[in-house]
Amino acid sequence: MRAVKWISSVIAVIVLISALVFFGNFFSKNSSSVSNTNNNKTAPATTKSNSDSKKGIQVTSKNDNSSYQTVIKDGRYLTSKARGVTASQESNTFNQVSFESGLLNFSKKHFSTSKYIFQEGQYLTADQANNWLGRQSDDNQEGLNPRDNGKFNDERNPIYLQTIEEQDFMTKEGNKLKLNGIVLGLAMNTQDTYQKEQYGADYTQDISKADRISQGQKMANEIVKRYRKINGINNDTPIYVAMYAQAKDDSLAGGSFYSWNVSKSGDSLGDWTNVDNKTVVLPVQANTEDEKSVSSKLNSSFVNFSDNIESFFPNLSSVTGQASYDGNNLQGLIVSVSTQFYSATEIESFANYIAQSAPNYLPSGVPIKIKIEASTGMQAYLIKSADSDKYKVTILGSY
Template sequence: MTLLAACSKSTSNSSSNSSSATATSSKSGSYQVTGQTNSSQYAGVIKNGKYLTSKARGVTANQNSNLMNLKSFETGLQDISKKQFSTTKYVFQEGQYLSSSTVENWLGRKSKSNPEGLNPASNGSTDPDKRNPIYLQSVEEQDYVQKSGSKLKISGVTIGLAMNSVDYYRKTTYGAQYQTNISDATLEKQGKAMAKEVLTRLRKKAALKNVPIVIAIYKQASNDSLIGGKFISYSVNNGNSISKWKALDIQNVVFPLKTGESAPNSNDADAFSNFKSEVESFFPNLSGVTAQAQYKDGSLQGMNVSITTQFYSETEIRSFTQFLADQAEKYLPSNVKIDITVSSTADGVQSFLSRSSSAKSFSTHVFGSY
């Protein structure tokens, strides 16, 4: 789950560990290492005065309408990387070893014209339960480098494989959309088989022959889901074959819960329900109050609260934001990161509140017309 970063200035309850960019140089040009806003985040790489972007950004097997998948895929992958590559010892670099054409070939179906395809060849069927679906939706590469004299040396790579839980397709161009549902067992089996091939291919690259390579499997949520997908397992590989897989117990939940649904901790659901009731009683002109929460090993990690308003007065928004800060501190779970976004369909984001896991009070920002 993506927890939005506060756009307002940090309060005294928030810690800051900023450092200035450090310049270095190499045969391929001038590099800079950005500072860190805090020790839990990676510094990035700037080359020749510009941020070094990914060579394969945005390449997917087909258009995915659930943007939450993309957000949780990227941020979740970096969280896994932090288990292996410390933010104090490694610098983050956008993927530089997989080009757009390479990733496009990998995401394609395997065929005579595309032997690199990781998705299975078509069996000719268009029946939802008989066709060979597209399992692999996207591939994300994250590089981790370290300073070596005047150079930045690649010291590790993390690869994310985003697997479809539902494959959407059309029998004819511009025709009706159909779908093939993919079971968790099949999704994980296919992902692990592809990971084995991906590791083999990466090891053929001279620069990646001996560095640790982390490969993680991500289960994409369906297009109509209100939340993004989740990582289900990962493997840290120092050799040429896949090491032991480590299972991840991650659950994404939307509050308020639907009838028949449950959360890992019922107290969290009750806390949000009380918060929602107080908020709706304060201002009647609200279109909705919802939250996305993520649990790891049954423990709440964070919560994104979204509130949609129907009023436009800046004074109302300021009063409402102040009220939200008080009620959130009173009712919502403590010791976890919580972001609250207030917006309207007409004006977009109107205010933003954020609290880190170590803070007691919320920092707030109201977006004015100036």
């Protein structure tokens, strides 16, 4: 009996050791340290405690070259220091989505996802962003927006610059990350909303295209000069600046990028390059500029898609789309479906029906996201990549 117990104990120990080795290898494959090479091979295993393994800088793994590896610090995703800082409250949420996604797409054209690591902005602090986005005044000499001239009509000095977004691009050097470039997105207002008195009515002031462009270029030059003075940014670190025109508050689509520039060294920018980006709301209205931008085939296909799902579930509030274009080339589509559903089975049935019918109507070869929303919030969403026609369905709040 003692021999049997002894043998059983030995077997149990062996099984336990094997399990620990297996899971140790499993987790090491799902988190790459900065000492790993760019082909995502994991570094040799080291004997560290769980608390030690979470200290320092690491980078995430990735499944393909369409996305960046990102930075983890002390076991947590490294977030932007100035995340969410704006000159005034953002009333059009479409602006934020198209600004951030468009800026990342711009960055991918200049910093390869296979070579560089993406890091959320770490050089501009929240306090600096607040000061820079504020009006210039005796108390805020760093304000980039013009002084308040006290007027409440078209002669008033509007808020031109709404948001600054920073993206950092890194490479590995031993156990450290080295800054190899910065991309800055500057979101410029096309319309400024203001109040004549606190808690009073909202008024709007349109900003001309010429003023937006000239003010944006002047601010971009000043921002690059300030970035060159920030500790950790070398004189020869490339700084790209992408200019974005915000859509008006009542628009059903976000804005678009219109030009970019780069400072490869020093604090001066070169010549500006125009960008022919635009976002168009579907279905398009007759006799509008959007009608000239969208092919009749895409618009009619979207209308047929909308009619199809409305006939399946008639209690829909609206179906709208945002088509993103680079020149005449469709880059992507976001569809918003507003519903009155409350039943979990209705939501699931509806989402699955859309997944089946969407490939028959919506374009192929571009990424598409379909959001199903009610007054209580988003209920489900469907996504497909550019190289697939199959939609992945996610039902929120389900198990």
